Amino acid sequence: MTSTADVQKLMTWLSPAFPVGAFAWSAGLETAIATNQVYDTASTQNWIEGILRHGGIKTDAIILRYAIGAYDDPSQAPSIG
Template identity: 55%
Template sequence: MSPALLLHQWLSPAFPVGAFSYSHGLEVAIADGRICDTASTADWVEAALDHGAGRSDAILLAAAYHAGPTGHDALGDLARALSPSAERLAETDRMGAAFARTLRALHDLDLPDAPYPVVLGQAARACDLPLLLTLNLFLQAFAANLVSASLRLVPLGQTEAQGVILHLTDRIAEIAVDAEPGDTDQIGTATIALDVASMAHETLPTRLFQS
């Protein structure tokens, strides 16, 4: 089976992990007027990729890949500890459980329920998928999901939305290379505005997303 085709299936919006229902706090930033156009969407998504959960989750994915079937407990605990809000914790746990459940049914893999990047790394290792390709497509899917959320709430056209993702392509590739060793000592975030937005989401009067 083609690794690229399999990863595209796993990371497709149609794969039943519910990624489309999470905005990662972006919905609050839109409600507050901090995200209002193409430029502000690109800035927010790039920050999430480069200084937030994008990079951290990529490192966790790589660490789980290198650890194999024995290292998921400690990495799962670390992934949960890195979640800055109750909704973000639910996001990674629910997506991970849904992903593991689906792969157990499709591929008969012995995957435990774990935070999403951890179980994805384990699954990629179990199916002998190239790590760097997995990281690139995971990060692209992460960015695309945030852009899709912005597309639904901001006056942002589909062409402009695709332009944002294209603009981030080179940075995604660089982050994937940086994350490939899976060194969890390199995990660190500097996205206070994003984290505060995710904390504030649960009290947002009108919500389309779960986070």
């Protein structure tokens, strides 16, 4: 079973306040829509793929992958030091 301290650390990692301050961001989606770079399903998918491959959201996706893996199998959780 996962300890309360482990859950609290994971919640901190996934918080919009980590690590830069208490605000949320969309990685520029509003601007992409306003400049007509994102306008339909295909352009939305392309934009999402781009930010996952090359943007800062890639780090969030990596952390989410480990969080889901640790939930499914706690023995696979990375060491939280």
